[in-house]
Amino acid sequence: MRQVRTLGLLGTGVIGGGWAARALNFGIDVIASDVDPKMQGWLTGAVETAQASLGRLTLAPLPPRGELRFTTDLAAMAREADFIQENIPEQLELKQRVIGEVSRQAAPDVIIASSTSGLMPSDLQRDALSPERVLVAHPFNPVYLLPLVELVGGTRTSSAALEAAAQFYTAIGMHPLKVRREIPGHLTDRLQEALWREILHLVNDGVATTGELDDAIVYGPGLRWAAMGTNLIYHLAGGETGMRHMLRQFGPCLKWPWTHLKAPELTETLIDRMVEGTQAQAAGRSIRELERLRDDCLLAIQQVLRQYDIGAGSTLRALEERLHVRAAVAAAPDTERAGELRIQTWVRPEWVDYNGHMTDSRYLQVFGDATDALWRKVGIDAGYRARGRSLYTVESHVTHQAQARALDTLTVFARVLAVDAKRVHVYCELVRADGTTVATGEQIYLHVDTTAARSAPMDAGVREQLEALVAAQARRPAPERAGRAIRMPPAA
Numbered sequence: 021m022r023q024v025r026t027l028g029l030l031g032t033g034v035i036g037g038g039w040a041a042r043a044l045n046f047g048i049d050v051i052a053s054d055v056d057p058k059m060q061g062w063l064t065g066a067v068e069t070a071q072a073s074l075g076r077l078t079l080a081p082l083p084p085r086g087e088l089r090f091t092t093d094l095a096a097m098a099r100e101a102d103f104i105q106e107n108i109p110e111q112l113e114l115k116q117r118v119i120g121e122v123s124r125q126a127a128p129d130v131i132i133a134s135s136t137s138g139l140m141p142s143d144l145q146r147d148a149l150s151p152e153r154v155l156v157a158h159p160f161n162p163v164y165l166l167p168l169v170e171l172v173g174g175t176r177t178s179s180a181a182l183e184a185a186a187q188f189y190t191a192i193g194m195h196p197l198k199v200r201r202e203i204p205g206h207l208t209d210r211l212q213e214a215l216w217r218e219i220l221h222l223v224n225d226g227v228a229t230t231g232e233l234d235d236a237i238v239y240g241p242g243l244r245w246a247a248m249g250t251n252l253i254y255h256l257a258g259g260e261t262g263m264r265h266m267l268r269q270f271g272p273c274l275k276w277p278w279t280h281l282k283a284p285e286l287t288e289t290l291i292d293r294m295v296e297g298t299q300a301q302a303a304g305r306s307i308r309e310l311e312r313l314r315d316d317c318l319l320a321i322q323q324v325l326r327q328y329d330i331g332a333g334s335t336l337r338a339l340e341e342r343l344h345v346r347a348a349v350a351a352a353p354d355t356e357r358a359g360e361l362r363i364q365t366w367v368r369p370e371w372v373d374y375n376g377h378m379t380d381s382r383y384l385q386v387f388g389d390a391t392d393a394l395w396r397k398v399g400i401d402a403g404y405r406a407r408g409r410s411l412y413t414v415e416s417h418v419t420h421q422a423q424a425r426a427l428d429t430l431t432v433f434a435r436v437l438a439v440d441a442k443r444v445h446v447y448c449e450l451v452r453a454d455g456t457t458v459a460t461g462e463q464i465y466l467h468v469d470t471t472a473a474r475s476a477p478m479d480a481g482v483r484e485q486l487e488a489l490v491a492a493q494a495r496r497p498a499p500e501r502a503g504r505a506i507r508m509p510p511a512a
């Protein structure tokens with residue numbers, strides 16, 4: 021299957037907009053198509069809104085942002101895309117027809133994935149040319165923040181297409197969950213609907229309001245669910261003997277009619293109760309305000325879970341590791357500045373302070389990312405750290421000479437000035453696209469044995485590579501600002 025540089029979108033509503041934002045953020049170009057030309061303006065706004073949250077997901081170095089284009093010509097989109105994600109309304113015949121048409125325009129190795137919430141891939145691929153590349157990839161709203169994507173193959177989908185799709189979604193920070201067998205509603209919507217049905221019954225029977233039922237989740241099970249699913253949580257509920265005891269104790273309840281299987285009739289009274297209940301919960305807040313609040317919480321939860329390497333936090337960790345490796349691979353020796361590595365970055369809008377300039381703390385981050393890329397080049401990577409070896413920063417000195425503004429492209433030139441058994445002296449220069457030096461960053465790092473929590477000599481291979489970088493620029497003069505101490509010059 022081909023490398024995905026351009027993602028084609030069919031339908032740019034809530035879900036299409038979410039896919040666009042996610043792909044662009046991770047360096048994929050997007051060509052978005054919709055039959056409604058008004059969706060172009062909507063899409064631009066949706067991507068901007070999503071970016072405000074997505075831009076805060078990780079501090080890891082991101083590749084240059086992808087470019088967004090829009091067209092009402094679905095065939096043109098299909099001819100240009102390396103991977104197509106379909107997000108048009110949930111109507112089987114419409115999806116079958118459009119997937120069929122698009123498959124006749126796209127090259128045969130271009131995967132066509134449907135975001136359908138519950139339709140079966142075997143039905144969707146019915147009219148497609150090369151049906152082996154048609155599959156379901158069901159995301160969750162907001163697509164730009166939730167990593168889950170359910171992958172489902174139909175009777176004619178090839179395992180190679182499923183594997184290639186999984187790789188693509190992983191590359192844009194997602195957790196592809198391969199569903200073993202196609203069933204209506206896949207896995208997650210089956211679970212969500214069971215809960216939703218009980219909610220409708222409880223409201224219909226006048227047992228609880230929508231707010232009380234949401235409290236029943238938010239203050240309890242919902243907090244557990246982000247880290248562990250129902251099964252592992254129930255295993256813990258069984259005490260020392262786990263799930264076996266849990267089933268013995270609570271299994272009999274399954275025979276009692278605690279829950280209803282069939283959904284209640286959607287009468288006008290029930291609809292009114294649901295609508296009035298949720299309006300009361302919204303308490304005058306608009307959908308936009310509530311979305312922002314939801315997104316802030318989703319970001320915070322994933323960042324906390326990352327510390328514990330669990331659930332969506334593990335996905336985020338793995339993504340960050342890949343982003344760092346990618347930045348290191350992209351960091352190239354500079355031909356004109358012997359012995360220096362050139363690392364590209366750009367100023368994210370959220371890095372800018374009230375003066376319109378990149379804020380202080382981001383300079384350290386940019387220099388930190390650059391030295392991280394340098395370390396990886398010389399062999400200090402995840403494997404090295406897993407062996408209890410690492411470099412810790414012991415001193416930093418940043419000087420500022422000019423300003424960087426939002427969206428400015430910046431280059432860091434990283435130079436190793438000195439190295440001995442346990443220490444490395446690094447000097448970085450941050451340069452704008454117009455050649456102006458914006459800042460310099462100078463740091464001393466100490467090599468440590470992280471298990472013993474004390475300094476230790478670095479591995480010979482790493483030291484050799486660092487020494488080679490020092491030797492490569494031995495004939496060049498030391499940087500003018502290197503070794504400066506901070507002090508107030510005497511008043512004139």
Ligand SMILES: NC(=O)c1ccc[n+]([C@@H]2O[C@H](COP(=O)([O-])OP(=O)(O)OC[C@H]3O[C@@H](n4cnc5c(N)ncnc54)[C@H](O)[C@@H]3O)[C@@H](O)[C@H]2O)c1
Binds near residue numbers: 108137160
């Ligand atoms: N909304 C959700 O929470 C959610 C979650 C997961 C999956 N999905 C699935 O994603 C798909 C899209 O849902 P949505 O909520 O984004 O819908 P939406 O109504 O917001 O967007 C659908 C878009 O498709 C466009 N469209 C209609 N016919 C078209 C055609 N023939 N060609 C190109 N574009 C066309 C419409 O103009 C519209 O912009 C559905 O299959 C849905 O089941 C939705």
